[in-house]
Amino acid sequence: MTSLRHYSLGEACPASPHAVVSSLPTMADVRGYEEREPRVIEALKSGYPRFVQHAFVAELIAFYLSREGLEGREAVLIPGRRATQDLVERIGAGLGILKVDEAVFLVHYDASDRDLCRLVKKFVQHTGCGISSRQAEDLLLLHGLRDSVFPELTEGSGQPGFVEEELSGLVGCDTKDLMVCASGMSAFYTGFRAVREFQAAKGRNKWLQLGWLYLDSGCVLQEFLAEGESLDHCYDVTDTEALVRRIEACGDALAAVVIECPTNPIVQVGDLERIAQAVRLCGGVMMIDPTVASIYNVDVLRYADILVTSLTKYASCEGDVMIGAVALNAESPHYSDLVLRCFSCYQPAYARDVARLAYQLRRAPEVVARMDANARQLADYLQAHRAVAKVHYAGHSERFAEVSQRKGAGGALITIEVHGAIEPVYDALELMKGPSFGTEYTLVCPFMYLAHYDLVTTDEGRSFLRSIGIDPDLLRISVGAEPIEAIIQVFERALACVKN
DSSP states (O other): OOSSSOOOTTOEESSSTTOSEEOOOSHHHHHHHHTTOHHHHHHOSOOOTTTSOOHHHHHHHHHHHHHTTOTTOEEEEESOHHHHHHHHHHHOTTOEEEEEETTEEEEEEOTTOHHHHHHHHHHHHHHTOSOOHHHHHHHHHHTTSOSSOOOOOOOSOSOSSHHHHHHHHHHTSOGGGEEEESSHHHHHHHHHHHHHHHHHTTTOOEEEEESOOOHHHHHHHHHSOOTTOEEEEEOOTTOHHHHHHHHHHHGGGEEEEEEESSOTTTOOOOOHHHHHHHHHHHTOEEEEEOTTTOTTTBOOGGGOSEEEEESTTTTSTTSOOOOEEEEEOTTSTTHHHHHHHHHHHOOBOOHHHHHHHHHHHHHHHHHHHHHHHHHHHHHHHHHTOTTEEEEEEGGGOTTHHHHBSSTTOOOSEEEEEESSOSHHHHHHOOSEESSOOOOSSOEEEOHHHHHOHHHHTSHHHHHHHHHTTOOTTOEEEEOOSSOHHHHHHHHHHHHTTSOO
């Protein structure tokens, strides 16, 4: 069945229990999801795994709680001692820890303590340290709660090898300097933790965020710095002179500069060469996340000391693997300080997730090339459409050529602002609508509603977003590999809802 069609509320894509995308077909459903309406929550049998607890994980937690005589308690599962220790150190009292299987820890706590429940779940969401659906599925099988695992194509056993070689070639580093992590946020947290530990020991306490960061990346920077450490924001990554002045003002207190290239959601491209030079002169660490256009399309490690990225996008082009990577620049003056810290604290991806990614990596270059070509044509079409007020697309940026891996690349992401309300346009689109991007099927989401509902639902929040150049009602489009004529027809029909 074609991917350009209506999807019912809660329907997953692909048709796999490990799919990371599920359908929110109307703006009413989006609001219902954010406001926890029972009709929406009950329909979502799956969702983006860091936000919606996977059914396999929930079943496995219930099994362990029952086995250990802990019925009535809340719990999370974390595959790794280091991440478990981080959680305990972060939250403090009130947590019970049990090793329930090899390198798998059950962290349990009082279900009636809503503040504690919220803190634990936010930690797991922000750091991406929770157990994967495939590992949970395997443990359910081990304990006799499943007869088999979902059949899917994989390659190898998930051991180091092809995946690391393929990814390091794309990033531009040696395989020894690349770590495949449990998720994109796990990769980000690994980089953050390593940089903070290294720079705090030197008395460097000023962090700079350039541009609007993805929700959880911003939360890690906002919430995980210690007393005496500060975070400042420069939202316009295109104002190079202002950015350089802000970096230079930090002097030898500069710990790190964190930037996405391109940014999410308005796909801006900064002058990485100038920014990196300023950071280097101050002795800071340059941390770059290229997820929005992917390591297939941008070459940014040369400007970074450390690169962090989600591979759930583009590399896992079918949209069914939570996985990420950290890469280190061997030419960085901070290399020796960062490499050991990263390897000591990163959470490796589960073997079966790696094996599933390995299969998709064989297809990804061709699929991503089609997505890129389609995105360029759709961006041009949308820019000329009377119903579209503004198009944000990296391929239209003059600076994109400075970081591009290959001619014609621009990434799959387009963000648009439409004249009038977005609701009729969003509701009319006949394609998958939900979080994530970089999938081989076209995907749309009202990004600020899903990531920052608190801001888009208040006058103050909406005014703040507009003041930094972000339309609260923007639509973020991840262009797939379907025939471009069919994609354009879907948007032509939906945009017809915009009145003159």
